[in-house]
Amino acid sequence: MGVYDAVLMPDIxxxxxxxxxxxxxIAIAHLASVGIEAFLASDDAGGAxxxxxxxxxxxxxxxxxxxxxxxxxxxTDLDDADSDDPESTT
Numbered sequence: 644m645g646v647y648d649a650v651l652m653p654d655i656x657x658x659x660x661x662x663x664x665x666x667x668x669i670a671i672a673h674l675a676s677v678g679i680e681a682f683l684a685s686d687d688a689g690g691a692x693x694x695x696x697x698x699x700x701x702x703x704x705x706x707x708x709x710x711x712x713x714x715x716x717x718x719t720d721l722d723d724a725d726s727d728d729p730e731s732t733t
Contacts, residue, residue, distance in 0.1 A: 654707055654708045654709075655682065655705045655706070655707060655708070656705065656706065656707075656708050656711050657684075657703050657704065657705055658681075658704055658705070658706055658711055658714045658715050658718065659703070659704040659715075659718055660701045660702065660703045660704070661701055661702045661703075661704070662701050662702070663701075663702060664683065664685050664702040666702065667683050667685065667701075667702035667703070667704050668683065668702075669721075670704050670718055670721065671683055671704060673717060673718070673721045674704070674706070674714055674717055674718070677713075677717050679706060679710045679713060679714050679717060680706070680707070680710070681704050681705065681706045681714065682704070682705040682706070683702060683703070683704065683705075684702070684703040684705055685701070685702040685703070704718075
């Protein structure tokens with residue numbers, strides 16, 4: 644997270660970064676399903692140039708500081724569940 648972000652949102656922290664907005668949105672949806680509010684920050688010119696996401700900071704998942712540990716655990720659970728799927732390509 645940049646200095647500008649930290650000044651405007653001091654209680655928000657980045658917990659994950661993805662190369663695509665789609666992957667970040669999956670993570671955000673999973674966090675919402677376990678009761679954690681998350682936010683998307685992407686570097687794609689407001690969606691006008693989605694291919695730019697992979698060139699910059701990517702798509703970042705942000706949560707409130709007090710939810711950070713739980714959110715990281717939830718995303719670890721999501722990654723573990725994905726790796727258990729025999730049809731998964733990741």
